[in-house]
């Protein structure tokens with residue numbers, strides 16, 4: 217396995233890299249096209265950028281640990297930083313990126329790093345693009361998605377870091393900092409990436425929209441923000457899909473908030489409200505965009521001979537047939553219950569209890585329909601008590 | 602060939618329902634910057650058919666020239682894994698969950714391989730190859746982690762299409778890299794249209810309304826099941842104009858029998874009887890979750906209103922435990938005991954209230 221892996225790797229890397237360059241930017245997904253090229257291009261992480269700018273000018277890099285939720289710029293930042301340090305020509309010989317898709321057993325990691333670190337870095341100060349780069353005398357090893365490395369591999373990494381401390385700098389990147397063993401974490405300067413705040417997300421999305429010449433209204437931007445919860449990659453992917461779909465319709469239709477919600481897999485409010493009503497929760501008409509229509513609809517709910525358990529069972533069946541994800545339904549129902557005006561605190565607590573149980577069960581892979589039904593029945597009971 | 606396969610739509614234009622979705626897929630396929638995608642929705646709603654049609658839209662008819670390979674992978678501990686792989690010149694399709702916890706090895710190797718191979722066919726309509734991953738919601742955490750950066754790094758020559766029943770078990774970084782495509786089950790009218798279409802294509806004449814309605818209501822949105830039942834019906838009774846009796850699949854009838862036993866008598870002997878029936882079902886490879894849900898639904902139909910919520914509550918609890926545990930039969934059985942005791946208590950309570958006043 218190991219041997220086979222080494223034969224494969226170099227060509228893999230080359231193929232990937234070379235192709236990347238020839239790709240027509242118009243055919244590139246926007247997340248890649250607008251990946252920050254330099255660290256001051258990284259939005260919203262001002263503190264991190266400020267610190268890194270300093271290390272860039274002194275070219276003295278510590279070992280680093282980047283952590284934070286998906287799509288907040290961790291991978292982009294370290295790639296941009298490395299590029300700014302070494303320039304395009306030296307990048308390949310100076311930066312080694314290992315991620316969760318590479319084989320990362322202890323012995324393999326050690327071998328790879330040993331091989332990579334051994335070659336003496338030969339700096340080439342003026343790059344082919346005419347600019348000069350600091351090119352400090354060390355190599356950078358990026359361990360992306362480090363939280364999926366085993367504890368043993370992490371422990372072994374400690375030694376490796378020490379052995380090659382003079383000529384390498386490590387950058388560990390992960391979502392969950394608690395999965396990194398303490399002795400390893402304590403050797404690194406830690407950088408916490410925050411979910412993107414709405415104003416930087418807005419700026420970034422508007423910038424992309426202008427570059428790509430798509431019209432976006434403020435409500436669309438705010439839907440993008442609310443559906444992506446601080447994950448800029450998601451927001452950009454949604455925007456690109458919506459733009460493509462609107463351009464493809466004839467005549468060209470403007471992007472609407474509803475388009476974004478559909479792309480994001482959000483259950484329409486009218487459906488969540490109808491579900492809540494079936495469970496006995498009061499939905500004031502003001503909350504409901506289509507108040508009147510909805511009321512009429514509920515009156516003749518699919519089959520008005522159904523009551524009690526059977527009505528709820530049928531409603532859940534319908535929801536599942538629509539294919540909405542159970543965790544999404546749960547999130548939206550949870551928000552509705554918690555923010556509800558007239559439910560008592562006691563009722564809300566009972567609902568919160570069952571929702572927590574359901575969340576856990578869904579993570580364990582339990583059947584979605586059974587658990588949405590369970591939530592529905594117990595919410596119904598809580599509301600009626 | 603079965604009707605489900607024979608009359609399966611082959612291009613986006615032939616697809617019956619969800620025209621809006623087909624339009625979206627068509628425009629995505631035309632755009633050149635096709636994203637990674639995640640198709641999700643209930644079984645039998647038509648996810649795979651839609652994926653196949655999308656591939657054809659992307660690459661043309663060449664994508665239908667399939668070869669099936671059995672590939673051997675080696676785990677780090679040198680265990681051999683056999684995996685079936687379906688591929689054309691333009692795409693590759695696999696179900697990594699076949700190898701359980703070793704799925705990461707398979708994902709890793711296949712993606713590396715695809716990422717390295719350039720498209721050699723100069724006439725190919727796209728520069729990238731597509732990797733279709735079935736049952737993506739059963740991918741282990743490790744396998745999902747292995748997908749993450751790869752999905753970004755090799756985007757220039759590879760796209761991934763994930764197919765899943767639900768998105769709940771996929772980690773956020775994966776969802777964040779895909780365009781989500783929800784494929785809802787067809788509604789009864791849409792199902793009826795498909796059945797009529799199949800009937801006329803198969804030279805089966807027209808399908809009587811009552812028969813169609815009954816098949817559709819039994820199928821609960823599962824188009825595949827509806828067509829299978831319809832074909833079985835036609836084989837059984839070639840003349841559809843007379844009185845019809847629509848047979849349920851054997852396993853379903855069997856589950857109903859189990860439910861009736863639970864409702865009828867609540868004794869330790871009966872538990873033993875039920876247990877042997879469960880064994881029978883399991884040995885025929887009926888998924889334990891389906892068994893539990895089918896039996897529970899039937900028990901609830903027959904139970905008193907005041908018991909229904911509790912019966913389903915315990916079904917939810919034991920199904921969850923069954924997923925985590927090893928021996929499916931234990932949890933099925935435990936649920937039966939629980940339901941029987943609920944029944945007993947219920948009867949007992951009624952007796953007592955009779956005496957109290």
Ligand SMILES: Nc1ncnc2c1ncn2[C@@H]1O[C@H](COP(=O)(O)OP(=O)(O)OP(=O)(O)O)[C@@H](O)[C@H]1O
Pocket residue numbers: 246247248250251252257258259260261284285286287288289290291292293390391412420448449452749774777
């Ligand atoms: N802070 C940011 N500033 C600008 N663009 C960003 C930022 N964060 C994310 N993006 C956009 O999102 C894409 C993905 O970001 P990146 O790969 O850096 O995320 P990540 O934090 O490594 O996520 P993951 O934890 O999923 O690996 C980038 O290509 C870029 O387009």
Ligand SMILES: [Mg+2]
Pocket residue numbers: 290291292360389
């Ligand atoms: Mg990353």
